[in-house]
Amino acid sequence: MGELIQEFNDYRAKMNDVILGKQNKVINRLFNLDTNCYAEGALSTKTKEMLGLVASMVLRCDDCIKYHLGKAHEQGVTTEEMYEIFAVANIVGGTIVIPHTRRAAEYWEELIAQ
Amino acid sequence: MGELIQEFNDYRAKMNDVILGKQNKVINRLFNLDTNCYAEGALSTKTKEMLGLVASMVLRCDDCIKYHLGKAHEQGVTTEEMYEIFAVANIVGGTIVIPHTRRAAEYWEELIAQ
């Protein structure tokens, strides 16, 4: 597994444990709801992960982007499809999204090199 | 055509004419690029319009939401699919997206009543 991927996954798992361990009901239910949100439904999980990714890109959250890049990769999104998602994010969100696209592109290269 | 739809389309068309008429090359090319962005490609126009919609929702731009709702309707998105897009937008973007979802739901009702 690539270095960026390992580091992201490890930190995410470690801190989720800290947060969920505090037993705040609202937070724990929100984490649960977040998982349900991307389940197969009228739209496929693949489509929903693409929606989650583009939303994360225009809101410019690098860690959210990494998470959805990983999920999109698991769902079989191709590089050509991925760059069309990047295109929508950059057109809607503007050039302010470009630095996040650079980090997304770097992470994606690691994902497809696995 | 519903009242909200008519009003949105008329104002949009009128002001786009004013803007494009000023012949600013960068703006006119960006408008053109915006159209190209949603053309059929590795991803379908339907998928891209859903991406544009969710991006508009989390960025909370009512007019952008209306535009993509209209396009999604043309692409045959169903009400059940639409509410799954709304769900992703509200989970990623939070309850701050709810008021925009109310206006989106109102506009969608007009679209499907046509």
Next chain:
Amino acid sequence: MGELIQEFNDYRAKMNDVILGKQNKVINRLFNLDTNCYAEGALSTKTKEMLGLVASMVLRCDDCIKYHLGKAHEQGVTTEEMYEIFAVANIVGGTIVIPHTRRAAEYWEELIAQ
């Protein structure tokens, strides 16, 4: 009841009915969680409503602001306290928050005139 308050409450109730009626599980649970979030806990409902208000102000969502202004009023927040919340929102969020503060001030005048 003031005109702005009536109009806000009516539209909110009408559209929430439309949205919740579609039976999207994720959305309906999120609405439910939103209510739980402000329940008495380690922090009082009054404090949580002030938190919800300042968050709505810096994110510049007029309808969210109106909702939390109404709730804060019910919780007995005074005008002097309210303007200290406005102050935090304007300092953290900048002068971009001023137009939203104008509309918040107008709505607050209606609330305290009841």
Next chain:
Amino acid sequence: MGELIQEFNDYRAKMNDVILGKQNKVINRLFNLDTNCYAEGALSTKTKEMLGLVASMVLRCDDCIKYHLGKAHEQGVTTEEMYEIFAVANIVGGTIVIPHTRRAAEYWEELIAQ
């Protein structure tokens, strides 16, 4: 004076009176600082008003945009210059800025028709 301009100025003046009348020191000083910020300095007031305008556009605050459009007009900004400011805002901020550009263009037409 155009209708949009009159309405904007009247509401702004009325609500600023309400807000400043509450004598919250932090808010009143921030309003004062906001005025000082655009005074002639190493940069001209004209340049600073253009900076305030582009910042308002990418943050998508219609009332802030109207305010700075009025000030930019007083400072002699031409229509050609104005559309280059619009271009920067739309490139940096993305197509999400377009609906705000439409309303800005409408307000600008009123300003130059005076």
Next chain:
Amino acid sequence: MGELIQEFNDYRAKMNDVILGKQNKVINRLFNLDTNCYAEGALSTKTKEMLGLVASMVLRCDDCIKYHLGKAHEQGVTTEEMYEIFAVANIVGGTIVIPHTRRAAEYWEELIAQ
């Protein structure tokens, strides 16, 4: 003092010196106003720091979050109260706030370990 806390405080102090040393009146007054904003008033400093924290979380500024976490800790906010603030921030701001909540949780663990 924990490593994250030391690093944050040192960089903040060093760069504030650089910025304030340039003697830009508007910036220096804004820094001053920022301090006044959280003084005891109709609302306690503790409440205002919680407001500043939730505003920083929904605006997703990690350094602002760290600053207000430190201040909230000084004001005696408990871990249970803190997670209720995190809950409001995540409900209002959405799952896009989760990665910032992870970093906030990590910093909070350092603060309470002191």
Next chain:
Amino acid sequence: MGELIQEFNDYRAKMNDVILGKQNKVINRLFNLDTNCYAEGALSTKTKEMLGLVASMVLRCDDCIKYHLGKAHEQGVTTEEMYEIFAVANIVGGTIVIPHTRRAAEYWEELIAQ
């Protein structure tokens, strides 16, 4: 060349190569349009770079800020002028911009030390 400048430029160049090499037409044209946007026109490149910088600051994108700081430095912007741009960004965008101003100030010190 300062360390921060070198690191920023190297990563930017490397990742732009990866992105542009994927030949997504929309993205490649947007990158091109981004360059055209700051060309001499009715407004000078110097003014446009200041506009790009203030927009990047209020949108709080550190890499975009670094890029425009470098360009502004090439255009002969002085430190006094720069801090007036910082002032507008902090007044419009609020204290949430301060941490980004710290990093901007650090990068600017490197630029003027060259």
